[in-house]
Amino acid sequence: MFFIRIMNDMKMKKKLAITFISAAVLPLMLSGLFLTAKLRAIVIQDAFLQVSGNVERVRKRTEELMKVPLDISYRLTTDNKMKLVAGRQYNSNLEVIQAYRGYTDIRDYLQLYKEISGIRVYTVNPGALNNWEFIQPDDDILSQDWYKEAIARKGLAGWNLIKDERVNEEYLSLIRSFSLDPPGRTGVLVINVDKHRLSSILDQESFQTFIVDDRNRIVASNDAALFGKNLFEIHTDENVLSQQTGSYDGIVNGHASKVVIANLNPENSWNGLRIISIFTVSDITRDANQVIRLGIIVISASLIFAVLLIYASASLLSRRLYRLSNHMSKVGSGSLETYLHIDGKDEIGLLSRRFNSLVRSISQLIQEVQETNRQKSLVEQRQNEIKFKMLASQINPHFLFNALESIRMESHIRKQDDIAHAVWLLSSLLRSSLEAGNGKITLRKELERVRCYLEIQKFRYEDRLEYRFKVEPHLEELPIPPLIIQPLVENAIIHGLDNRAEGAYIEVEVMSVSEGIRIKVSDNGAGFPAGRLSLMQEELSASVDEQEGQRIGLRNVNDRLVLLYGTTSCLQIESEPGNGTSVTFFIPGGVSRC
Structure with a gap:
């Protein structure tokens, strides 16, 4: 009885709409949502497996590339001849030039290994000269965090994004300190990793992938515009900034994304790198969404056609009531100039004519009140003007x-x-x-x-x-x-x-x-x-x-x-x-x- 009373109190259009939604729309919507969710989950899982494999491949290739500067750093830091050239006391510039000219190992390494693009040896030696291979560190270099950290790590290798003074560009560089004679003196070796070799590892990646150092600075990316930027600048999720390895769901640049991170810690290094690959869920599910949209269009067209038929049937019964209701709403919002004309001599037609008469009476009354108020306001204004002129x-x-x-x-x-x-x-x-x-x-x-x-x-x-x-x-x-x-x-x-x-x-x-x-x-x-x-x-x-x-x-x-x-x-x-x-x-x- 309660359900019947509720249905009797409803308008005709609402009754038809509830019946149609219950019988057709809801089952179609629930089925579509279930199938869509399943399809999206399968597509995302496949993409995740692909990205995980790509990240592991990039990690291995990067590790192989980093072995070259590691091996060269072992050789140079144990090379007594290099230490002698870097640390000996020179009596004249001629001695410095002859010593530099006689030591060719650094140049040989640069010609032999294309994986590196520069080698610099920093030593504090007042009698030496700068030839971009052996460099006297100034106060600015001595105050750099990477230089201080290299000295503090006592021979361990480190990896940082460092500016090369010779070309005024930043490179991913190996940093390593070595001892000089007499004991207590220390130099720092810096080896630049070739940018193009490092970037070529990521060029074939279809998703956004980059390599970052321990300060979250991007040292390589398949998007060249991101090189040198910090992860903070590209609006990454907190997990991307702090986590070392694993996969996460996050928000990157305002989009729901999947993130896969692999950690790379080279041998005998105090820090390492991270390989990060990010793909947005919307990009992965684009093709699936096209199929879903096509299905939605077909179903929606069918539902719209059915709705139009139901609406036409209901309008034959309720159109005149809706016209009266809309007219009442206009009058309620303050529009008293409208006139409603409904044909017929039934109760609805009679109600509309009486309503028009009531609206006209209200309009006349409002005009009379407004005229009375206007005259009263004018009298008060004139009185105040007279008082002011008399006082002034x-x-x-x-x-x-x-x-x-x-x-x-x-x-x-x-x-x-x-x-x-x-x-x-x-x-x-x-x-x-x-x-x-x-x-x-x-x-x-x-x-x-x-x-x-x-x-x-x-x-x-x-x-x-x-x-x-x-x-x-x-x-x-x-x-x-x-x-x-x-x-x-x-x-x-x-x-x-x-x-x-x-x-x-x-x-x-x-x-x-x-x-x-x-x-x-x-x-x-x-x-x-x-x-x-x-x-x-x-x-x-x-x-x-x-x-x-x-x-x-x-x-x-x-x-x-x-x-x-x-x-x-x-x-x-x-x-x-x-x-x-x-x-x-x-x-x-x-x-x-x-």
């Missing part, structure tokens, strides 16, 4: 009268012509104030206006007034409302200097902070009592609508900041009796907004 247009002129009175009194007392300078400052200040509109001005112009005002006040108070500007240079072109800093400076003088016999110090600081731009005006005046400070903060926090027509100064500045930037930019007053006052506000982001 208020300019307190009483500081100009105070300045004129100061100039008049000073002129009467001192009778000096330099009062003309104060008059000029005042006229500049008056001109800039009259030119200020409701737009923005740069911080530099606002600070020039403040500086004029302070110079006029300094003319009045002389040494009793000192001021300082601390402004980050890149902020001078910052757009700000006009007359936004000057009222704060004026307030600092009125409530600071006038109540302080020893004078006042005023500082204007503009700097970047995380919130945007911080502007701070501070003084060392008498400060405000706690009660007066609380009253001022309450007045500043009151609504703009509650502002009186004659209120100016701090309230005017605060209200304009709130209208322009929001409540986060309102004035912040800090004051202690006897310790001065600081007024701070922020411009968010450093860019004013309209």
Whole structure:
């Protein structure tokens, strides 16, 4: 009963799809997966056996090639004549040349054995010369790890990728130290393995194969571009970097791969080489995959034909329901302009017509709400614009009268012509104030206006007034409302200097902070009592609508900041009796907004 209820709740297309998948698709898929897995396993196993045989063959041929430099190294390190030429003390260059010319064994070995491409003998002998056979090691060579290791191994052979100074190329080289007379002196013999002979061993390999030294540097490869590179550079698996022998599954260059490694340790050597062969599973199974793909295409074509027949049969029954469902989805995503037309007078046709009527009603309601919100937003915008223009247009002129009175009194007392300078400052200040509109001005112009005002006040108070500007240079072109800093400076003088016999110090600081731009005006005046400070903060926090027509100064500045930037930019007053006052506000982001 439970199964029947579930089937009855399903849509027609889903019922047909489940039946078809259960009867045809699943059996075909399971059979195909089983046969594919078997075929891939057989192909990979055959490739693995082939690669293992190839790696063993490469190991044997490489071992035969390395026997030649090993044999030559035994002969040379036991050759007393070579040791005499390398270690004797020479009195002149002529003696060195004659000794080198008389010793021909190294040249004979190079001509006789094509498996090697160079022989070098390094000995510290101040009287000797360098002829690319006998070489005086410089500090760079003496500091090389291979040279130090050869000395430390005391006669054992080593194999490393070393640069030949004569041709400036790297070779797989045999390294071996030998003793010189007097006892305690040591030389190092280096024999280069011929690159072409070594590479020819790998040329016939169909899979990626290379030979690496104990530092994981590639000394030979069937891909010439890999010579000299480290295994780290070709994105190999960790097993390839660390394991000495065996076979592993790994990821190489992002591909699933099989890795076969054989170890080669030549006789009497402190280190050896590794032969590594890598083949990707995708390359090995390419042919098998083609057969599999062909089978999949044939089966898929048959399944598609059957699916199309089932789909056509189900569509005759469910097409009209799907149209209604799709229309509902469009309306749900916000598209209210679509119209659904379904023929017929049955329940589906009736449902579609009623649904269209409901959509039209919702669309009309949304348009009415949007129009109401638009009008409300426009009214609020106009109100804020009117409030801002009224606030921005208020300019307190009483500081100009105070300045004129100061100039008049000073002129009467001192009778000096330099009062003309104060008059000029005042006229500049008056001109800039009259030119200020409701737009923005740069911080530099606002600070020039403040500086004029302070110079006029300094003319009045002389040494009793000192001021300082601390402004980050890149902020001078910052757009700000006009007359936004000057009222704060004026307030600092009125409530600071006038109540302080020893004078006042005023500082204007503009700097970047995380919130945007911080502007701070501070003084060392008498400060405000706690009660007066609380009253001022309450007045500043009151609504703009509650502002009186004659209120100016701090309230005017605060209200304009709130209208322009929001409540986060309102004035912040800090004051202690006897310790001065600081007024701070922020411009968010450093860019004013309209």
